[in-house]
Amino acid sequence: MKRLLWLALLVALVSCRWDPPPPTGGSGLRPTQSLDEPNLQPLNKIERVRLIDERAGNCPINELKIPGEGAYVQGTIGGLAVSPYPLGTTPGDPLTTGNQLAKLASAPFTGPVAILVVDDFNGVGVREPGVYFLDQRPGDTLANLPARLSPDLTTRAKQQTLELAALEAGGQLSHGALVFNHTLALLRPLGFDMAFDRVRLDVPVAPFGLEPFDLILADFRDLGLTVAAVDTEDFDTQVIVGRVAATLQHLRLVRGARHFAVNLSFGLVPCSVLEDFNASRDRLPTLEAYQEEVLSANGLDANTFRDALTSLLTTPVGSDPFVTLVKRSGEQLVGGGEVTYLTAAGNYRLDYALYPGYWPEFVSVSAQAVSAPTAVKDASYSNTGEVLLPGGFYALSAFDPASNTWRPYPQISVAGTSFAAPALSVFAALDYAHAPPRCARPPGALTSPLAFFDTDPPVSTPLPKLNVPLEDALSQYCS
Known part of the structure; x- marks a missing residue:
């Protein structure tokens, strides 16, 4: 009986998501073109059918499958890097960032709180095997090692081939797995043991019925903290919102738990555009060619x-x-608890x-480049967000629940705004885990005080965000 009552309540709570309001250019939404430009809509797809289909809704894209260059910066692509690292850099350690976050959030932590990592946990992490050296040339891949490489680099690259293949076979190279793993790594300095669980939830689907998914x-x-992996499975945002609501x-x-940080390390584009781009990707592999x-x-x-x-193509x-x-x-x-929704700003300079981070209801996180354990500079690839936090390089350390141990991969690292956003989600959760939190939502407010960027009245061109380091954001916008 309790199960039926809970499901009925959940259906009532999330039913509004199936009939979103009609499209507007209201507060916080960036119009697709200024008023004096010729109207581009309706456009046709390459096959001469409508390109922008508003009925199709919005779909998530992450840095491993996003149209365009992704997170390619001096040795990284799609959030992954293989050594050697860019000249003069040393991969950062998540433990260092985790210690800094623990100091900013006031102990003792009393919970219960939760972090939701909402991402694609089923996607292929690396579309094709690739190694990215400082003198990279077209065609250099792990499967086709260039003859000019020294024997030690060749040996190292072959070892990386095996390591990446093993990680991918174990489901640890999807974008969601990398972000989830990095979130856990940031919490390691607190010294608490982890226990893993799998829960099957039933989520209402339109117009009626239930869809199970594994959490x-x-x-x-x-x-008193739980980190939840919420798999998008490449679905549209109407489905993902149902999963987030069911998880909460x-x-x-x-x-x-009554206080939550919801981490969205993806951007949003119209589903019809993403479908058309993917259908053409073999012939037109980049956003530029497709455009x-x-x-x-x-x-x-x-x-x-x-x-x-x-x-137009990248605006939901x-x-x-x-x-x-x-x-x-x-x-x-x-x-009546508190929820902070935060997103990666994106890696396109x-x-x-990117949306949803451009909406004022979300806190967007930009990336600093950790070039050495004590040296931090703005990452050249990062979009401008609200809160600025370290985004890598971080040497990969993958957790194995079977052996309850962390295995280091010193020649493989992660980088990008997707790995800066988890730092804010960890801080927000730790901040909520004691009373009173520094960044409590003011009475009557809908969002975290860290979401301090707004575009009211609407604007016709993108406005830059403030890119404030977390310490400065706390002093300016939190108690």
Whole structure:
């Protein structure tokens, strides 16, 4: 009986997500083009059917499958790097960042709190085997080692081939697995043992019915903190919002958590655009090539329309169920508790964050480059976000639940805003885990005080965010 009542309550709470409000250019939404530019909509796909289909909703993309260059910066692509590292750099240690976060958040931590890592845990981490040396040339891959490499580099690259293959076979090279693993690594300095659990939840689907999905939980019992892996499985945001809502409800009712940090290390694009791009990827492997083809198919001048088309292809359609979730989750899902929604700003050198981070309801996180254990500088690849935190390089250390040990991979590392965002999610959770938190939501407010960027009234061009280091953000925007 209790199960039926809980499911009925959950259906009522998340049912609003299936009928989002009509698309608007309202507060916090960046229009796809300024008012004096020719209207690009409706555009056609290459196959001459409608390119932007608002009924299809929005889909998540991450740095391992995003159209364009991804996180390619001096030896990294898609968030992964293989040595040798860029000249003069040493991979950072998540333990160092974790210690800094623990100092900023005031102990003792009393919980119960939770972090949700909402990401793709099923995707292939590396589309094709690749090794990226400082003198990289086209065609250099682990499977086809260039003859000019010295024997020691050749041996190292072959070893990396085996390590990457083993990690991928174990499901540890998906984008979600890398972000989840990094989140756990940031918590290691606190010295608490982890216990893993798998829970099957039933999520309401439109127009009625239930869809089961598996939730992976890492419990830090002494800390009173749970880290949950919420798999998007490449679904659209209407489905993902249902999974997030079900996870929040489960952690509140079963684990007793009332305060949450929800980590979204992905961007959003119209599902119809992503579907069309993926269908053309064999022939048009980059966003730039795809863009030129769309311009040609629609008879548009590339020089006139290229920038507007870029904005159109990468801007979600209309309002999104995630925005509705942010506004409703505190009172309806977590019993008046607090939820901070935070996102990776993106790795495209833009002076604003990708959606959903551009929406004012979300805190966007940009990346600093850890070039040595004590040296930090802004990462050249990072978009501009609100809060600036270290994003790597971090030497990969993968946790093996079977042996309850961490295995280091000193020649493989992660980097990008996807690995800066978990640092803020850890801080937010630790901050919530004691009373009073520094960044408590003010009475009547919908979002964290760290989400201090807004675009009200609406703007016709992207506005840069403030890119404030966490310590400065706390002093300026939190108690």
